[in-house]
Amino acid sequence: MLNSKLQTNTLQETRANQSALVVGNGLTASIVTAAVKSLGIDVTRSKFGLDSALLFHSGGRGPFEAFVRFLNEGAFRCETTASSTPVEIIPVEKGFVVTFDDGSRSEFGCVFFATEGNLKPIPNDLPDGVNIVTPGILKVPSSQSACFVLDYEEITDPSIGMNAMRMALDNQLSGGNSFVLLRHAPVQGMLGETLYETARLAGVRFLRFGNIAPRIERLQTSNDLSIKFQISIQDIIERGEDILIECDRVFVTVNPLPADIPIAFKHLLSKETDPLGFLIQDSVHCLTGKSFRRGLYCVGPSTGCMDLLETVFSASAAAADARSWLGLLEQAPSSSKMSVSEQCIRCLTCLRLCPHAAISLKSQPSKSSVNITGARCLECGICVAECPRNALDLKGFPEEDFVTLIERLRAQNAHDSTVVFGCHRSAGRALSEIELPEKVIFFPVSCAGRLSESILSATLLAGIKGILVLGCHHGNCRSKNGTDWAKARLDTMTTRLNTMFKDIGSFSYKTMAANESPRMLKLINEFLDSVDRIPD
Amino acid sequence: MIGNHDRRVIIVGGGIAGLAVARLLSENGLPFTLVERSDKLGGHTKDWACMAVDECKNCFCCLVFDYEDTVASCRNSEILVGYELSSVVSSDSGIQRVKVRQVDSGAEQEIQASALVLAIGFDTFDPVDKGFWGYGQIDGVLTLADLNHIIRSNDLGKLSPVPEGALDVAFFQCIGSRDKSIGANYCSQYCCGSAIRAALKLIHEVPGCNVSIFYIDLQLPGKTTRDLMEEAQEKGVRFLQGVPGEIRPLQEGGLQVISEIDGQNVAERFDRIVLSVGQRPSASAAAISKILGAPLNEFGFFETRTLFDAVRSPANGVYIAGSCSSPASIPDVAVSAGTVVSAIIADIEKAS
Numbered sequence A: 001m002l003n004s005k006l007q008t009n010t011l012q013e014t015r016a017n018q019s020a021l022v023v024g025n026g027l028t029a030s031i032v033t034a035a036v037k038s039l040g041i042d043v044t045r046s047k048f049g050l051d052s053a054l055l056f057h058s059g060g061r062g063p064f065e066a067f068v069r070f071l072n073e074g075a076f077r078c079e080t081t082a083s084s085t086p087v088e089i090i091p092v093e094k095g096f097v098v099t100f101d102d103g104s105r106s107e108f109g110c111v112f113f114a115t116e117g118n119l120k121p122i123p124n125d126l127p128d129g130v131n132i133v134t135p136g137i138l139k140v141p142s143s144q145s146a147c148f149v150l151d152y153e154e155i156t157d158p159s160i161g162m163n164a165m166r167m168a169l170d171n172q173l174s175g176g177n178s179f180v181l182l183r184h185a186p187v188q189g190m191l192g193e194t195l196y197e198t199a200r201l202a203g204v205r206f207l208r209f210g211n212i213a214p215r216i217e218r219l220q221t222s223n224d225l226s227i228k229f230q231i232s233i234q235d236i237i238e239r240g241e242d243i244l245i246e247c248d249r250v251f252v253t254v255n256p257l258p259a260d261i262p263i264a265f266k267h268l269l270s271k272e273t274d275p276l277g278f279l280i281q282d283s284v285h286c287l288t289g290k291s292f293r294r295g296l297y298c299v300g301p302s303t304g305c306m307d308l309l310e311t312v313f314s315a316s317a318a319a320a321d322a323r324s325w326l327g328l329l330e331q332a333p334s335s336s337k338m339s340v341s342e343q344c345i346r347c348l349t350c351l352r353l354c355p356h357a358a359i360s361l362k363s364q365p366s367k368s369s370v371n372i373t374g375a376r377c378l379e380c381g382i383c384v385a386e387c388p389r390n391a392l393d394l395k396g397f398p399e400e401d402f403v404t405l406i407e408r409l410r411a412q413n414a415h416d417s418t419v420v421f422g423c424h425r426s427a428g429r430a431l432s433e434i435e436l437p438e439k440v441i442f443f444p445v446s447c448a449g450r451l452s453e454s455i456l457s458a459t460l461l462a463g464i465k466g467i468l469v470l471g472c473h474h475g476n477c478r479s480k481n482g483t484d485w486a487k488a489r490l491d492t493m494t495t496r497l498n499t500m501f502k503d504i505g506s507f508s509y510k511t512m513a514a515n516e517s518p519r520m521l522k523l524i525n526e527f528l529d530s531v532d533r534i535p536d
Numbered sequence B: 001m002i003g004n005h006d007r008r009v010i011i012v013g014g015g016i017a018g019l020a021v022a023r024l025l026s027e028n029g030l031p032f033t034l035v036e037r038s039d040k041l042g043g044h045t046k047d048w049a050c051m052a053v054d055e056c057k058n059c060f061c062c063l064v065f066d067y068e069d070t071v072a073s074c075r076n077s078e079i080l081v082g083y084e085l086s087s088v089v090s091s092d093s094g095i096q097r098v099k100v101r102q103v104d105s106g107a108e109q110e111i112q113a114s115a116l117v118l119a120i121g122f123d124t125f126d127p128v129d130k131g132f133w134g135y136g137q138i139d140g141v142l143t144l145a146d147l148n149h150i151i152r153s154n155d156l157g158k159l160s161p162v163p164e165g166a167l168d169v170a171f172f173q174c175i176g177s178r179d180k181s182i183g184a185n186y187c188s189q190y191c192c193g194s195a196i197r198a199a200l201k202l203i204h205e206v207p208g209c210n211v212s213i214f215y216i217d218l219q220l221p222g223k224t225t226r227d228l229m230e231e232a233q234e235k236g237v238r239f240l241q242g243v244p245g246e247i248r249p250l251q252e253g254g255l256q257v258i259s260e261i262d263g264q265n266v267a268e269r270f271d272r273i274v275l276s277v278g279q280r281p282s283a284s285a286a287a288i289s290k291i292l293g294a295p296l297n298e299f300g301f302f303e304t305r306t307l308f309d310a311v312r313s314p315a316n317g318v319y320i321a322g323s324c325s326s327p328a329s330i331p332d333v334a335v336s337a338g339t340v341v342s343a344i345i346a347d348i349e350k351a352s
């Protein structure tokens, strides 16, 4: 039985024209380039942004020398094949067409945005001479005393905090005297705790403050060459008088700062930022550097990650994903998932709205047409529902299915029925664990974003009791905002229909996840109750 | 040689790590055989609850359903549920064949293998092992996992001793983590974020619920976890440094703990105490380590080659994904699984 299933299969061939563009000048771009190359994908690396390496080492007690070696390693300093900078990046059927500032133009299967990041400025209430913690080894003359202040303005990113902790340890081991002031000791990774312990055992003094940050002052010294600082801290463990520390150097940690998105990427990336302004949302769909724009990856500091090891691993993970993406580009026959009818007037609404950059404009001698990249399309139906000409349809989830449903409802005179439209990846999956109440018709949709205003109103006007739309939670939609589209359309419909009709059924929109079947049942029952409460 | 495709990548473990590896392997055209010992896929993640409050809070638990769906539809691959690894034959170039055994019947079968991925995950720390919190003895003491199961069954009403009454909940962080006395002197990475999400969920779902979180240090990796903590503070969650060592049941009902607030010892009463239990090496790690000759590290997790080569075991042809090499949160697992697949493909490329 086992053997019958065993079939040969080959690693999907990546073609030469299926290459990757890595954008960035620094260590991050080198790491990404190496990761992508190791999978047999051709890489062009193009200049962009800073070339400083702003990645911190949180690898616990792990060898710091290895980190330095890694930073300097020739393999990661691979040649830049394009010395030019991208000025325009346009998604097309087989990837992206990139125009460079020297006028040249090339096509790439995937694009990695791997620029270096920035740190926030040093808090301005600190005296002159205080440094911020940057990656690397602390080079202070030995027997100096150094104080490291974490969590000064806000809780420090653990990788930056651990880098500071290690600097404190290095200084202590080379004969200096180190203090670490913090609210939360960073113990990221399996060896973080060991680093913390090693530092304590080596004599680094840890002091813990609460809501009141330590006060850092510069002492006046006769000799300007030896700067001295005095720090007072209210330790929440060793209570009592404020503790005073005198030291030669002070280092404060600051967190990463989101970088500006270059113009060339704006149309692709401006909607890919999180509320803080970093690229890539914290979303189940964006792990490993994937953006919603399929084929476009973001790795490293631009995403808010300042950790060296994390960048190395996410670059590898993104590369593995990119490789499968290139295979998919190669296979998927274009537009197999979607039909575009003659009704299209090329208003480009669909192109603007597609969250996955699956729609491009194909210029032809006679007339241009919209073109759907099958590999990118996730069949969310947002474009179908928003097309002003009703020119689009999903082949796998055709409009006809909705028409059949509506006709059936009319024919059955289903005034005691309730329709639940549920997104297949949340409600559709949770359905298997529950038993639907009577007179509830569940209709799975590829994404709540497919539910157009016309489908929703036609269903309701078929004379049913009500419609409940179950989408994925906001922020969890596979097509980013399909679930939000469904809500917006229901809201509009409510306003419109309520002014026209009095006794139409009710409708409601709720969100859920696949692991919420008991709650799904509750939502359905609550909806049924609310519908029943409405007097005839 | 890995590039020979009559042979498969064997994935040991069908939790979120194994599923993530399987999915990405098959998307890259590599056939796999996934072996899961229990009777279902999805591991711990499958039993945990959604932490959304009006919007997704990125607990990442529902990811396992996306992975499972893709894996179930993989062609040229197979999933063996109720099977375990029984032996391997390796050569200098790596793994050659593996034998798997059906747990119920003991029946064995042999599979031609090209590589083996360990994705056996972790065991949750059992607080009974270290008596002082009265878990299993005192009513009202539960683990973060128990709380998740309650939320998942939509049974939050059960938490309040008096229906609709006030509910005071405390979370104790680092239970079974950062604890040298049990050989767990490492941070379990996931529990601070999970506890804060659960706190927000409780406040959202249970009217009159007050939450206190007792911690040693808060670990807030990731760019948005800091915001999560601020949100929790705004919603009234108390964060208190220092984890009380003892829980006493009160005669009049409820649980008493002594905590230190502003330098004073204060007795506080809670209805429920949630122990944020850490990740311990899987109980089967030692046996599997022996079968494969894949060494374990000082904490009992699978050893990796170097800091930067963190998914290859010193044993040839063995790759390690997810929390069986180091405690991990779900996003960490997803990245580690991607790194494993990347390493396997890179090794194929190198060999060819």
Ligand code: SF4
Binding pocket: A340, A343, A344, A345, A346, A347, A348, A349, A350, A351, A370, A386, A387, A388, A389, A390, A391, A392
């Ligand atoms: S939205 Fe409709 S009409 Fe406009 S370009 Fe797209 S398919 Fe054509």
Ligand code: SF4
Binding pocket: A353, A354, A355, A356, A357, A358, A359, A372, A376, A377, A378, A379, A380, A381, A382, A383, A384, A479
């Ligand atoms: S269905 Fe969704 S993913 Fe596909 S082309 Fe339309 S908007 Fe894009």
Ligand code: SF4
Binding pocket: A284, A473, A476, A512, A513, A515, B049, B050, B051, B052, B055, B056, B057, B058, B059, B060, B061, B062, B063
């Ligand atoms: S990631 Fe977590 S909070 Fe978000 S929808 Fe999924 S299960 Fe719910």
Ligand code: SF4
Binding pocket: B173, B174, B175, B177, B178, B186, B187, B188, B189, B190, B191, B192, B193, B217, B218, B219, B276, B278
């Ligand atoms: S994540 Fe938080 S609760 Fe968990 S072990 Fe680390 S510090 Fe303790």
